[in-house]
Amino acid sequence: MSSLIPKATYSAPDLDESKIFTPGDGIHTTDGQTTQISDIVINAGGEDRDKPTEAKDTPLGHLRAELTTLQDQINIFLTERMKQEKNKQSEQEEADIERRILDDGVDEDDSD
């Protein structure tokens, strides 16, 4: 019984080479960490009774679990990149503010 392994390849302008995702060895489940119910529901005292069905012990069942792992990997990776991008932006903004304040590079044209 050949197993069905999903795969993803990501590329972006700032990456020299593509990033490849595979589920890898280990335990895979359909209950992905990035596909949980919204925090709002849990924080309001709700419970999650809508978990996915467990994977059947079939090639497609395993595929569904492995694809869930792959989805988590991609979501976590991209979220991390988004955070870094945001940090870079706020560093940039800070640098701008610093320059404005310390180098008094602005406002000089506004004096009227």
Place this chain on the structure above:
Amino acid sequence: MTVDLDQYVKPGKGHYIALGLEGSANKLGVGVIKHNIGPLSQTNRAEVLSNIRDTYVTPPGEGFLPRDTARHHRNWVVRIIKKALIEANIKGTDIDCICFTQGPGMGAPLQSVVIAARTLAQLWNNIPLVGVNHCIGHIEMGREITGADNPVVLYVSGGNTQVIAYSKQRYRIFGETLDIAIGNCLDRFARTLKIPNEPAPGYNIEQMAKKGKHLINLPYTVKGMDMSMSGILGYIDQLANDMFGKQPKKVIDEVSGEPITPEDLCFSLQEILFSMLVEITERALAHVNSNQVLIVGGVGSNERLQEMMKLMIQDRKNGQIYATDERFCIDNGIMIAHAGLLSYRTGQTNLINDTVCTQRFRTDEVFIKWRDD
């Protein structure tokens, strides 16, 4: 009636079976319906083989987000389909068509269900797909269950508020809400009061309203044949926040001198909203010269609304009110199967590229080929 409903019957068969999938809001429903050949009548009724529903319920004070609602539908849809097939005791080859809600409704939940419909249709030797307008589903199921043949339809739910009358192969909208739907108005007030969403927020408002005694003054906002409800909600929300917020303010009933309770607020909100519905429905009846009212949609199970409509219709000659119970008036899969099958029997099938769901889909866009009265 002269519409031929049997042009598309499978050779050698005396009946049709349709599977229906509904997921336009927070209910996921799958139903199986059977029609025998020939026009539907009191002696040839549609047969409900199964009607399974699972509702996404949120904690008190919270509405249902599209994301979590779609997640609910996705994670349940295969199990609910299977349950409906088991209860109907049918197999794939018995099915003539797979019907799905094409709109109106919430985008992500609609899409999560049509994905299953498309997959199943292709897996089982390309069973024809039939896209169904959700409102038409309510109307046709209501007519079939109650036997009301040509009523003015009051369609009241969490997403829709319409007064509808049939004319020349269209269900035409006589009056409707100009802003939020009545069920949405009630649900949102339930959230303001933080009352539970189980089994349904509107149901809990109804129970509280039964204990209300004092009618408070609320704006009455009928505009022509249409009505507006957001202003009323804003007004009563403000009142509730004043009464039960951080610095509670006592509000006294002017006549009795007794304090106004949350039950009074629920009572007053229902009375004002339902009076507006009664007024518009009464005018529609006069306009089309009908004496039947059919109430469909989730709010249609409200007994006070049914009672108020009844009082109005009793004044008309042979006036009759028709309503269904929660199995059929709350969103369900069987109504999609039924309306879809009627449409299939007059030739509708959707190619797979023509199965895209749409959040906006007006009731009067659908050509009612199966009626010619």
Place this chain on the structure above:
Amino acid sequence: MDSITLPYSLQLEVPFETAKQAIIAASTLSPDPILKPNEVSVNYKSDENKLICQFQAVSDRVIRVAVSNVIENIKTIIECIDEFDGKEDQYFN
């Protein structure tokens, strides 16, 4: 869409048991239009028993939403196939 305006890309490959299953998956996903075509494009095809989804987007944020939603749909498709493929002539219990 070209790689200059949509520079972030992801290719997803999902193998099925048969070519027919991969075709069904591709044609189940294909009808739904992308809501913001100037921000993201998705292309579905099947290659033998493989479903191949090609995403191109304007940012990581956009590609993340698109990819995750498509994977959600693929999981429904897989569960449906796993439960119902080849069983049109049998009763369930």
